[in-house]
Amino acid sequence: MSESIASYVLLSLPSKAAPESAPTTDINEWLEQNLLNGKSQINKFQIPSFKIGTLDQLVLQSEELSKIDEQLAGSVVKIVEVLSSLYDYNYPLINSIKKVDDKFVTDFAEHFQWKNAKFKLTDPLSKLIDLISNEAFQLDTDVRNAFTNYNTAKSNLTAAERKQSGDLSVKSLHDVVKASDFVLGSDHLQTVLVAVPKNLQKEFLNTYESLVQFVVPRSAKIITDDKEYYLYGVTLFKKYVQEFLHALRERKYVPRDFVYSEELLQELKEEHDIAAKNENRLKNDLIRLSRAAYSDITSNWFHLKAIRIFVESVLRYGLPPDFNSTIIKLPTSKSLEKAKQELFQEFGYLGGNAFSVDKKGKVKKDSSLNEYASLVDTEYEPFVIYPVEIK
Numbered sequence: 459m460s461e462s463i464a465s466y467v468l469l470s471l472p473s474k475a476a477p478e479s480a481p482t483t484d485i486n487e488w489l490e491q492n493l494l495n496g497k498s499q500i501n502k503f504q505i506p507s508f509k510i511g512t513l514d515q516l517v518l519q520s521e522e523l524s525k526i527d528e529q530l531a532g533s534v535v536k537i538v539e540v541l542s543s544l545y546d547y548n549y550p551l552i553n554s555i556k557k558v559d560d561k562f563v564t565d566f567a568e569h570f571q572w573k574n575a576k577f578k579l580t581d582p583l584s585k586l587i588d589l590i591s592n593e594a595f596q597l598d599t600d601v602r603n604a605f606t607n608y609n610t611a612k613s614n615l616t617a618a619e620r621k622q623s624g625d626l627s628v629k630s631l632h633d634v635v636k637a638s639d640f641v642l643g644s645d646h647l648q649t650v651l652v653a654v655p656k657n658l659q660k661e662f663l664n665t666y667e668s669l670v671q672f673v674v675p676r677s678a679k680i681i682t683d684d685k686e687y688y689l690y691g692v693t694l695f696k697k698y699v700q701e702f703l704h705a706l707r708e709r710k711y712v713p714r715d716f717v718y719s720e721e722l723l724q725e726l727k728e729e730h731d732i733a734a735k736n737e738n739r740l741k742n743d744l745i746r747l748s749r750a751a752y753s754d755i756t757s758n759w760f761h762l763k764a765i766r767i768f769v770e771s772v773l774r775y776g777l778p779p780d781f782n783s784t785i786i787k788l789p790t791s792k793s794l795e796k797a798k799q800e801l802f803q804e805f806g807y808l809g810g811n812a813f814s815v816d817k818k819g820k821v822k823k824d825s826s827l828n829e830y831a832s833l834v835d836t837e838y839e840p841f842v843i844y845p846v847e848i849k
């Protein structure tokens with residue numbers, strides 16, 4: 459699995475909030491200079507104003523949004539897995555194609571803009587949530603199906619290649635044997651081909667004549683060999699062929715089902731060409747589809763996050779909406795806990811009585827949470843904050 463390429467925190471605070479230790483400082487200025495010793499990068503995360511319904515609807519939407527948020531994060535991870543396998547786990551290359559609307563995903567995240575033409579702000583929130591999530595789910599399904607198809611084509615090609623270049627126990631024998639290797643045109647006799655592992659050759663020669671009745675004595679002839687196997691032809695009475703094949707298998711020899719035919723040789727070559735073309739076509743389709751899906755699903759995911767921040771901010775900070783949101787780029791994914799602690803230290807007071815900070819800067823919860831807040835989040839935090847890992 460690739461490392462995540464960027465770690466962010468989405469933060470929303472009431473517009474009048476100020477850091478506790480510096481009440482007259484502008485929030486973004488404070489974040490820029492003080493958070494993680496000034497090592498994080500701060501950008502505005504612009505959220506439009508949405509048409510909201512009742513408070514009860516908002517509470518329900520808050521739950522729904524949390525689930526969809528997680529699902530879309532999972533979809534993005536899945537697509538990155540697909541891309542990784544398509545690009546042979548060449549992570550620098552894979553990371554370079556992680557684009558959203560033709561921008562690098564980090565640029566997109568840091569300068570997110572609501573797509574008003576696609577997701578109209580005149581639509582109610584519930585409709586926007588449906589549009590955003592349904593489109594993303596459909597793409598997710600499309601990518602999964604295309605991936606399954608491509609994998610089938612890939613196995614088909616592997617199988618066709620094995621027929622051409624595998625060892626003597628699997629490869630096609632059409633271009634290995636000649637008509638003269640067979641007793642042809644006999645009513646009673648038939649030549650059977652068998653791949654014998656090299657270490658079992660002696661044992662084979664000592665026993666094959668007596669595996670079943672009516673094996674022609676001394677009929678075993680080496681036709682060819684490779685690293686692992688000798689290919690033998692053995693002639694016996696047709697009547698005992700099935701029994702003979704069975705006995706061979708039991709002794710770890712590999713009988714080869716084979717009917718001599720020029721036509722089959724041609725068919726086999728065509729099968730390989732078709733399998734190769736199919737694999738190639740489905741691979742290119744899948745590359746196109748998953749790159750487009752990466753862009754669209756990530757974009758929808760951020761639109762959904764914008765809604766989520768809006769809904770949570772309204773539930774916590776009240777109406778009319780009056781909050782500012784920020785996307786904070788952390789220096790590494792490991793700085794998340796420290797960043798949270800520093801933010802809790804400065805803005806924990808927003809949780810009212812509900813929060814106080816212990817000696818280590820960890821937030822302690824008490825029982826006097828406000829009514830809606832406790833409904834919306836079991837891991838309630840004193841303000842709206844969402845970590846975002848970009849994979």
Ligand SMILES: *[C@@H]1O[C@H](CO)[C@@H](O)[C@H](O)[C@H]1NC(C)=O
Pocket residue numbers: 607608610611614736
């Ligand atoms: C794989 O091979 C099977 C059997 O030959 C064929 O029916 C199927 O269409 C092939 N699938 C793909 C995706 O090429």
Ligand SMILES: *[C@@H]1O[C@H](CO)[C@@H](O)[C@H](O)[C@H]1NC(C)=O
Pocket residue numbers: 473502779780781782
């Ligand atoms: C903060 O939000 C308020 C209300 O939405 C808005 O008027 C103001 O311009 C925002 N401030 C910044 C710095 O974005």
